[in-house]
Amino acid sequence: MNKTLLIIQREYITRVRKKSFIIFTLLGPVFFLLISLLPILISNANKSDQHILVKDDSGLIPALPDTAGLYFTYKYQSIPVNTLKTDYSTIGEGYDAFLYIPAMQPDAPYGIEIYSNEQVSLTTKLYIESIIADKLETINLQQHDLDKNILLKLRPKVDIDDKVTSGESQKEGNAAIASAFGFGMGFIIYIVLLIYGTMVMRGVMEEKSSRIIEVIISSVKPFQLMMGKIVGIGLVGLTQFVAWGFLITILNIIIGVLFAGQLSDLQQVSASGGEVEMNAITEAMQSMQNIPIGYYLSMFIIYFLGGYFIYASLFAAIGSLAGDEEGDVQTFAFPVTMLILVSIFIMMAVVQQPHTPLAFWASIIPLSSPIVMPALIPFGVPTWQIVLSIVLLFGGFIFTTFLAGRIYRTAILMYGKKIKVKEVFKWMFYK
């Protein structure tokens, strides 16, 4: 068996079977879903049945229809408002809240108040507001003898359809979706570079400080060891992402089945809050379908791999420079971490303004292109620019692994004395 493959295998297996890896891989998606489900869970927890006592002095809202967990009662209309305001929880069976609709004109619905011990949830408030608004609208339309349909026609919905004219083909574009998608891709690569890059660095430091390195490189070439480690850890990262994708999908399905009822309730409530939002969502869904997922994904993978190899080899070289003291390595790691951070900041700026010289250069230079280019692609990038960027990415990858290999093979056996930056440059460019 090829020795580099052996090294890849060891690097991979020893990491993947670690408890910390398994726990992080399994709990990652759960954590992710918890965060995304948190609002629903919280509003669910609040949603014990609420009985609301209503007093309508306007006579405009004779009834409020009950809905999931919300029950309205028109009683005790003769008791003074001020008494109800304080005693709603003890009157009769006791109520959770008291809704007071004062005498008012249908076109000036001021002074509506709701009293409760705890803050009334936003969805409850939105629901009541929209029901009252609907009723008042109907009344107002009648008073002015207007037809609702005519009213709607008076204010037509304006929607600018943005088309991107790059190169030969015209594409349907949606700036918001494009930037979200691009941002997501760039951000994932950013995370990968930081997490797995530093993992490579730690692995190299561990081999150096435990002195196993001397045994290993009397069996294989240092470059084989370095590449084996980089590839092995890269595969660990890939495994984690694939596992997360898989687990999130499964969890989504499970949750969809288990909580189907509650979810649709929540959607109902928020949907009644505004038709406009629903329209925006369906529109977004439509333009998602216009996105060439396969193309984006292949670009993502190219930049993912290119970026990972460039930064992982830099981090490997840095790890080899480490002395026995933990702090030494920070001096060397700092500039590389900065490069990644600067790239993510450029990326954030670029998704706002995708057609600037900054965007162009950052998408070409191999140190920033792995983060910036995937974020730019959804906005439409000319083919020649992509080709140039990939060629440079590939060149950058060869160049950095070559340089890193030279630093690595010398530095990995240097103990005791502190390594100066000047020396490192010497190793890179001389024999």
Add this chain to the structure above:
Amino acid sequence: MGDIMTFSQVNKRFSDVQALQDVSFTIPENTIFGLLGPNGAGKTTLIRIITKIFAADSGQIVFDGSDIQTQQYANIGYMPEEKGMYKKMKVGEHLVYLGRLKGLKKSEAQDRSKYWLEKLGAGDWWNKKLEDLSKGMQQKTQFIATVLHNPKLLILDEPFSGLDPVNAEMIKNEIYQLHQQGTTIIFSTHRMEQVEEICKTIALINKGKLILNGEVTAIKQQFKQHKFLISFETLPEIEDNDLFTVDQINGQSVTVQLKSKNDQNQVLQYFINRNVIINAYYEILPSLNDIFISIVNKANHE
């Protein structure tokens, strides 16, 4: 008897240090060879060139008829002084991994690891994590990793440091056995009594230069100071005279320094003439330790 290994004019320079300068010597077949030198003398550099970790700037090392640079990694086994390991791995998988890196097949590596663990009384360590082993146990594991692939050339740097006498003896016996089977062994240490016990020939390196090379017995002859020990039934009164000076008196024995080198019979005659009973009379050869210290001190003062 021919030479199995030849070093000719080996040079290696690190940016500001000449680590090795024109080092030339040979290792005869079928010996355990001692590579000696104070710290920082260039021993480790030389070993790293032999193990192909470094390349020499100039010069050549020939082992078993071909240049060391063209040798397979599989022909060489190296146990460094700093004995590192992947602490989180289990003994079995660690051995199998290192064996496979040397080119063994998986099944081969497994069988041999088991065989060696059994042989060194560690048959039940297979599933233990290295970090849970004592230092001596770790070192045994590392010795096994070094010899697992049956290298033709074995380089051991301080193989006994950290071992208790029982385990040191066990490893020593394995070294002798490998030597019997024809493995060339280069043994590096600061412990001169171990060198005297184990090595037949040595090379001493100081400040990157070879300063002494040859068979241990020949070297001792070369550096002998013509001291003799006479053990008496009862110690007579002894003073310096024309033949010798008194070096030291210890119990019923006295060590004398001859004034000219072939006078040992005259000295014996002198005491016989004094009518004292002599139990023993023999030459005191310098220990390698003394030779090492005197040579290195002399070289450092030059």
